Amino acid sequence: MLAAGAQKERPEGGWPDFFEEVEVSTLDFRLxxxxxxxxxxxxxxxxxxAAKRLGMSQPPLTEQIKVLEQSLKLQLFDRSRRGTRLSPAGAAILPSVKRFAEHVGQLESVVREVAAxxxxxxxxxxxxxxxxxxxPPLLNWLKETYPNLTVFVREIDSGEAIPGLEAGELDLAFVRLEGELGSGISTMTLKEDRLAVAVSVDHPKASLPRIRLKSLEDEQLVMSSRQVSPVYFDMLVSICRSHGFVPRVLHEVRSVASQVAYVSCGQGVALVPSSxxxxxxxxxxxxxxxxxxxxxxxxLAWNDHRYHPIVAAAVAWLKARGRSS
Structure with a gap:
């Protein structure tokens, strides 16, 4: 995050303060x-x-948990003299509640920073x-140009870019994508590289100064997963087909770095960028x-159907930077 708004202190682990301050009739803040x-x-x-962590006394906490259990028609905890433990139903909903809490925490940050x-x-x-x-260079430029802008950066797979952009969860995506993607998604190539082959040092082809693509037809390949980056995967398969063979994919992995790691473990060869x-x-x-x-x-990918002035400025800056590099 480039800029942070001031936040009122609350007990560590307590609920966001805007639960106390915001009244929206369409949301059940009690729940x-x-x-x-x-x-x-x-x-x-x-x-x-738990009551101490939330900054409240224990009786109201116990009562609210009972109300929640009645509302959900579930017993969430098994209570005994030995302590309090999650019931099977409570354990089942816990992962979703944790994800919900993370999203609410992010929402609180956005609300407070915009309000500030x-x-x-x-x-x-x-x-x-x-x-x-x-x-990083874009973030530095944004910080200098828009000092009051709040930026959230998160790691994604290339396959998450288009759904995220379409849903408005992302404004910009830096991924491996190219070509016509439809749905108003525009792309701009930022970096290209020549394709090379990663082989283990004891592989028969390791002694060759250059490797013909066709010679890989009998090799077991480690490829970037189609689920992670469908465009990139399909492009590599298409390149192999254009040279007369269908690649024999032994492993599909989540990143180019993982491809090299698998080759290091003797799990085949890989088509990777020369860099x-x-x-x-x-x-x-x-x-x-x-x-x-x-x-x-x-x-770079962005959604032309969702106009954002900072997105337009960032795209223009990256285009200019590309022309000057």
Whole structure:
């Protein structure tokens, strides 16, 4: 986050203060507070400690948990002289309540920062490599240009970009995407690299200065998962088909770094960007292809159907930066 609004102190682990301040007829804030109480008791496994954490006395907490159980028609805790433990029903809903609490916490931050005079909020999703290389310069520019802007950055897979942009959960996505994506999603290539082959040092092809793509037809390949990055996966398969073979995929993994790690463990060979030679361990060699095949390693995506002035400015800045580099 680039800027933070002031927050009123509250007991650590307590519910967000805006539960006390906001009245919205369409939301049941009593239920939200009760779920927050449930989470505290579930984590503390003790009503007294949970009450202290929430900044309240124990009897009202006990009463509110009973009201919640009656509303849900579920027994959430097993109570005995030995202590308080989650019931099977309570354990079943706990993961969802935790996710809900995380979202509410983020909502509180956004509400408070906007209320404190922030000029806007920008949600950015990025793959790991983009978070290391591409996103930081943009964040520095945003901080200088829009000092009152609040920016949230979170790691995503390339496959999460389009749904996130369509739903408005993301304003900008830095991922491996290219081509026509439909649904008003626009992309801009930020970085390209030549495709190469990662092989273990004891592989028969390790001694070759360059490797023909066609020669990989009998090799077991480690590929970036189609579920994570469908466009990138389909593009690599299409390249292989255009050179006369269907790739034999042994493993689908979540990142290019994972591809290299699998090769390091003797689990096949991998088609990776040439720049991965900087990160390859000693037992993995990155050999260039004889053919010149270029792939997009980083692209910016945004939703043209959801106008955001900061998005437009960021796109323009990245375009200008690309022309000058």
């Amino acid at each position: 939200i507070k009760q779920l927050w109480m449930f989470l505290a008791v579930a984590e503390e496994q003790h009503f007294g400690r 005079g922030q000029s806007g909020v920008l949600q950015i999703g990025a793959i790991n490599t983009a978070m290391l290389e591409t996103v 991965m030679r900087k990160l390859a361990p000693d037992n993995v060699l990155i050999r260039p292809l004889k053919e010149k095949v270029t792939v997009v390693t980083a692209a």
